[in-house]
Amino acid sequence: MMRGVAPGSVLVLLASRVFGAGPQPQPSPPAFTEAIQVTASRVPEAADDVPVSIQVIGADELRDRGATDLKSALALAAGVDIAPGGDGGPASAVPEFWGLKELDAFLLVVDGVPWGGAFNPALATLDLRDVERIEVQRGPAPVLYGATSFVGVIQVVRRPPTARDARVGVSAGSYGSGAGSVSLGLPRLAGFASAVSADFERQGFADERTWFKKAHVLWSNRKDFSSGALSFDLDGTWLRQSPASPTPREGGSLTPLVPLDSNQNPQDARVDEDRYFARAVYDRTLAHGSWTTTLSYTRSSGDQFRGFLTDVSATVPNAAGFRAAIEENDLYFDTHVAWARSPRFRLVGGLDYLFGTADARGDTFEYAAALDGSNPASSIPPGEARAIDDTRNFAGLYANVEWSPAARFRVDGGLRLNHTREERGEGEEEAEAGGEEGAQDVLRLSGGLGVSWTAWQKGPDLLRLFAGYKNTFKPAAIDFNLAEDPGAEGQGGILKPETAASYEAGVKSELFGRTLRAELAGFWCDFSNLVIPQTVGGLPALTNAGHTRLKGLELSLGWRLRGALTARGSLALHDARFREFLTEFDGVPTQLAGNRLEMSPHWLGGLALTWTPAAGPQASVEMSYVGDRYLDQRNTALASAYATLGASLGYRKGRWEARVTGRNLTDRRDPVSESELGDSQYYRLFPRRVDVTAGLRF
Numbered sequence: 001m002m003r004g005v006a007p008g009s010v011l012v013l014l015a016s017r018v019f020g021a022g023p024q025p026q027p028s029p030p031a032f033t034e035a036i037q038v039t040a041s042r043v044p045e046a047a048d049d050v051p052v053s054i055q056v057i058g059a060d061e062l063r064d065r066g067a068t069d070l071k072s073a074l075a076l077a078a079g080v081d082i083a084p085g086g087d088g089g090p091a092s093a094v095p096e097f098w099g100l101k102e103l104d105a106f107l108l109v110v111d112g113v114p115w116g117g118a119f120n121p122a123l124a125t126l127d128l129r130d131v132e133r134i135e136v137q138r139g140p141a142p143v144l145y146g147a148t149s150f151v152g153v154i155q156v157v158r159r160p161p162t163a164r165d166a167r168v169g170v171s172a173g174s175y176g177s178g179a180g181s182v183s184l185g186l187p188r189l190a191g192f193a194s195a196v197s198a199d200f201e202r203q204g205f206a207d208e209r210t211w212f213k214k215a216h217v218l219w220s221n222r223k224d225f226s227s228g229a230l231s232f233d234l235d236g237t238w239l240r241q242s243p244a245s246p247t248p249r250e251g252g253s254l255t256p257l258v259p260l261d262s263n264q265n266p267q268d269a270r271v272d273e274d275r276y277f278a279r280a281v282y283d284r285t286l287a288h289g290s291w292t293t294t295l296s297y298t299r300s301s302g303d304q305f306r307g308f309l310t311d312v313s314a315t316v317p318n319a320a321g322f323r324a325a326i327e328e329n330d331l332y333f334d335t336h337v338a339w340a341r342s343p344r345f346r347l348v349g350g351l352d353y354l355f356g357t358a359d360a361r362g363d364t365f366e367y368a369a370a371l372d373g374s375n376p377a378s379s380i381p382p383g384e385a386r387a388i389d390d391t392r393n394f395a396g397l398y399a400n401v402e403w404s405p406a407a408r409f410r411v412d413g414g415l416r417l418n419h420t421r422e423e424r425g426e427g428e429e430e431a432e433a434g435g436e437e438g439a440q441d442v443l444r445l446s447g448g449l450g451v452s453w454t455a456w457q458k459g460p461d462l463l464r465l466f467a468g469y470k471n472t473f474k475p476a477a478i479d480f481n482l483a484e485d486p487g488a489e490g491q492g493g494i495l496k497p498e499t500a501a502s503y504e505a506g507v508k509s510e511l512f513g514r515t516l517r518a519e520l521a522g523f524w525c526d527f528s529n530l531v532i533p534q535t536v537g538g539l540p541a542l543t544n545a546g547h548t549r550l551k552g553l554e555l556s557l558g559w560r561l562r563g564a565l566t567a568r569g570s571l572a573l574h575d576a577r578f579r580e581f582l583t584e585f586d587g588v589p590t591q592l593a594g595n596r597l598e599m600s601p602h603w604l605g606g607l608a609l610t611w612t613p614a615a616g617p618q619a620s621v622e623m624s625y626v627g628d629r630y631l632d633q634r635n636t637a638l639a640s641a642y643a644t645l646g647a648s649l650g651y652r653k654g655r656w657e658a659r660v661t662g663r664n665l666t667d668r669r670d671p672v673s674e675s676e677l678g679d680s681q682y683y684r685l686f687p688r689r690v691d692v693t694a695g696l697r698f
Contacts, residue, residue, distance in 0.1 A: 010420035023276045027629070031514040031560060035071035039109070039135045039155045039378030040404070041340045042144055042348055045373050047517040048508050051412055051450030051466035053078075053138040053521045054401045055556060059131055059159075062565075063067035065614040066648040068128060068695070070095075070154075075624050075646075076606045077136045078519070079572035080152070080193035080601035084450060085683050089241035089271035090205055091212040092124040094673040097152035098523060098550045099576030099600045100530075101201050104477040107141065107149035107184070107265075107273035110156045111233070113279055113296045114148050114412055117330025118356025122300070125275045126177070126235040127216045129169075129181050130197045132159045135179060137552065139504055139523060142446035143471030146396040148354065150474045150552075151525070160231070161185065161220040163194035166698035173691030175204030184698070190222045207244040208263040208373050214239045228284035228291075230333060235277040243271050245373070246681035247671070248312050252637040254671060254682060255312050264319060265306050266380055273302040289339040289346075303328040304362075307377075308678030309369060317366035319377075322386070324362035329671075331355045336398075338551030349399040349685075358478075390478055393421045412468075415447040418476050440494045446472045460475065460514045467505040474498045476529070496529040517558040525550040526579075548597065564613040569606060576600040585634065595635045599674050603641070618650035618659065631682060642670045644685070657662075658694040 001262070035047040035056035047054050055077050069074040069192075070093050071082040081096040086103065094103050106122035107114060116122040128134075134156055141149040146592060166184040171177075181203035186194040198217045205211060209406040215238045222231045239451040245264045247254045257262070279296040307321025336350025365383030369376070400414030423439045450468030478496035506521030552574040557565045583590055608622035624644045631637040645666050650659030671682035 003639065006088060006390065026293060026436055027240070032510075032517050036133075037135045037137075038278040039137045039141070039153050040110070041400070042112075042336060042375075043346075047135075048462070048464060048510065049410070051410065051452040051454070053504065053519065053523075055136045055138075057520075058132045059133060060612075061525075061610075062128070062134075064610045064618065065158075065608065066650070066659050069093075070123065070126065070128070070647070072663065073134055074136060075156075075399060075516050075622060076556075076568045076570050076608055078521075078570040079466045079552070079554035079574070079604060080136060081601075081604050081626060083683070084686050085244060086673045087241045087675055087677050089212060089239075090203065090207075090210055091214060091241055095152070095154070095232045096600070096604075098152050098525060099552060099574030099598045100550060104674075105150050106154065108154050109145075109146055111158055111279065112155075112294055112334070112690070113277075113332050114330075114354065115147075115156075117298055117328065117332065118148075118354050118394055119328060119330075119358055119390075121679040122273075122275065123685060124212075124241070124271075124272060125214075125216075125239055127199065127214075127215075127218075128155065128156065128235065129199050130158055130218065131155045131184055131585050134232075135398075138521070139158075139525075140448075140470050140472040140500065141500055142350070142448055142470050143398050143400050143416045145401060146352070146373075146398070146416050146418050146446060146472075146621050147394050147420055147474050147497075150500065152474065155227065158218070158220070161193045161296070164195035164197070164220070167558045167695060168698075169456065169693060169695035171201075171691050171693040174689040175418055177201075177203045177208060177224065177689070177691065179193070181240070192223045194221045196220075199595065202606070205244065207261045209242050209269070209376070210244040211241065211265060212241040219473070229469070230280070230281065232280040233278070235275075237273075237275045238276075239273045243306055244309070244676050244683065246675040246683045248309055248678070248681045249631055249637060249680045249682060250312060251272045253431075254414075257312050257371055258309070259372050259667060260684075261592075262371070264307065264309050264369040264371070264373055266305065266367060266369075267376040267378035267653075269306045269376075271302075271304050272304065273300055275300045286337070286339070288341050289337060291335070291337045292625075293335040295555045296328040296330075296332045298328075298332075300326075300328040300330075300332060302328075305676075307365075307367060307369065308675065308681060309371075310366075310679070312371065316368045319369040320364065320366050321380070323382075324360050324386075326355065326358065326360045328358045331437065337453075344404040346402040348402075350502070351397045352395070354394040357390070359389045361387045369421075377428045383485065389425050391423045391666055392475065393419075394475075408457070412450040412452075412454045415445060417443075418446055418473070419443050420497075421496055422475055422477070438476075438494045441499075442473070442475070444473055444497075446470075448472075461511050465506075466508065468503070470500075470502050470504075472500055478562065498530055501526050511620070515560045518556065520553070522553045523551060547579040548581070549579050550576045552576075558611075564611055566610045566612070568608045569608075570604070570622075572604040574600060574602060574604065581633075583633075590609065590634065592633055593670065596630050598633050599629055599672075601627035601629040601641070615653050616651065618652055618657070621645070621647045626670075626672075631674070632680070634688060638673055642666075642668045642685075643692060644668055658692075658696065660692050662688070662690045664688050 021027040033635045037047045040050040048169045083094040086094040104120045137153040169181045171179045181199035183197035201217045202213045214565040277298045281294045284291040304324045311318040340346040355614040363383045367377040398416040404410045420442045448470035452466040502525035504523045504692045508519045530545040555571045605625040610620040627641045648661040667688040677683045678685035
């Protein structure tokens with residue numbers, strides 16, 4: 001139930017009487033504006049021009065749909081499904097690209113910097129309150145991002161300080177949730193345009209003892225010179241989470257012995273993180289192009305204390321958990337030149353280096369947990385001491401050429417020389433006791449080739465065909481949770497790198513005076529050494545999964561029907577299967593060739609209608625569909641398809657607006673992601689929730 005609206009929202013509405021006399025916004029344009037992206041080419045250019053599947057979601061669309069988190073923001077992205085929560089805590093998410101639902105199979109980028117560095121994407125600390133646009137590239141990016149991208153890239157581009165107007169907002173919602181935010185420009189200092197934004201939110205959930213609190217501050221600065229521009233940002237995020245428990249599966253379905261919304265974690269369970277980020281960028285103007293250099297540093301300190309059921313019974317102990325203090329440090333450097341002597345030729349060439357260290361110290365333990373979550377365990381004594389440390393070096397030298405031999409024909413081709421080195425140990429104590437340590441060096445080329453042809457063009461309308469091939473690889477993931485068995489596979493626990501060869505072809509179109517935008521793309525991707533979770537000796541671990549194949553079709557549509565009425569939709573057909581993977585279940589060798597990947601639906605879809613005039617009433621309604629999917633690798637547990645419904649109603653006048661947003665109004669609680677820490681356990685879709693927001697622009 002919704003517990004009411006924060007008093008601050010009333011103050012905002014009253015303040016609108018004072019500020020409401022300001023200039024009125026201009027009416028919405030009659031057609032879609034040209035979407036600009038930087039993910040596929042590292043230089044700003046139209047998304048329709050690049051021969052890859054890429055979708056750009058602007059700040060206006062996010063605001064019109066009331067989208068404030070990654071799931072709602074990407075609800076209409078073709079072929080993408082975002083499962084909220086997961087092992088990363090209730091503030092996190094598990095994305096799916098091309099039918100592969102893995103936390104670490106994609107690259108998350110914020111303003112050109114990998115958000116999560118050399119390890120896993122840091123989704124729980126992602127903030128979407130001061131965003132200019134979100135770019136979603138489906139498929140790998142083996143040239144410009146190399147070994148950190150695999151089946152997709154999500155890049156969040158934040159507003160520069162020169163574009164920050166003063167804003168304040170508040171919200172309140174279901175389960176005691178609430179938030180407040182402010183963004184404003186600052187007086188110039190030493191010639192730098194400067195802006196600061198800050199926000200705080202608390203999200204509550206139906207699951208017992210489940211919530212998160214997050215505070216975020218961003219200070220942005222920019223100074224223009226005759227030869228270019230210098231920018232630097234300082235960013236801090238403080239996250240506190242009390243995690244939910246996944247529900248175990250018994251046989252073909254989730255067990256009814258564990259009540260819905262119960263929590264089997266120990267008392268005071270937590271998944272906390274403090275993340276500090278600094279970035280400096282220098283853009284220098286050249287005679288026929290530009291030279292851009294980026295340097296960033298990230299430090300993250302985490303504290304985890306959590307547990308999972310190991311037996312759905314009253315047996316003591318029937319649960320296992322871990323405590324861990326986790327520290328990560330990441331350094332990222334990129335310098336590249338974009339050179340264009342003529343409009344028909346452009347070269348982007350450069351080098352980058354990503355360095356990361358991570359250290360985890362703690363212990364694993366067993367405890368007793370009631371199946372209904374009552375009387376959670378407390379004062380659990382220390383168990384078996386565990387430690388993992390990992391150092392990663394990713395370096396790349398890359399070049400990408402864009403060539404247009406004719407006005408309607410374009411060829412993109414690029415190569416990257418990658419060198420990765422990883423060193424992993426189990427801590428000094430374990431090493432002295434004979435524990436495994438390992439190192440892995442990989443020197444490998446990756447690259448891609450793409451072509452596009454404008455088959456028809458009349459005024460702003462066009463029909464463009466594109467096709468491409470990409471070959472890439474990615475060092476295997478590691479979970480710093482101490483529950484993982486670090487010696488389960490490979491030397492010192494280092495798995496073989498994942499590799500993939502992918503093909504993509506499709507058509508992009510702008511029709512009816514650019515009021516209709518559509519893209520249809522097909523893909524075929526062969527994976528080797530896909531990293532998947534398994535259980536070794538009762539503990540969660542990762543292993544390489546032989547060969548898999550992903551293939552499918554994805555359609556996205558955007559249609560400005562009339563004036564302020566817009567329809568958006570997506571539909572995807574995915575087929576993700578094991579081609580060859582021999583593994584064991586209960587000691588019995590089992591060949592999984594031909595089986596669908598777990599948690600991978602055949603069908604994904606979404607549809608939204610929005611009514612967003614410049615002033616007056618606002619409204620949106622959207623539906624998302626997820627098809628049936630197997631919960632297990634043996635394909636014996638089939639979860640049924642489900643659909644969710646969301647809607648929002650708002651009012652906009654002058655400098656202020658207010659909105660009521662409802663998510664998952666159908667109140668579905670289907671399993672949406674599998675835990676990599678709890679064996680055969682699944683996180684459910686968050687229940688119905690309603691939020692009230694109000695904002696004022698100065």
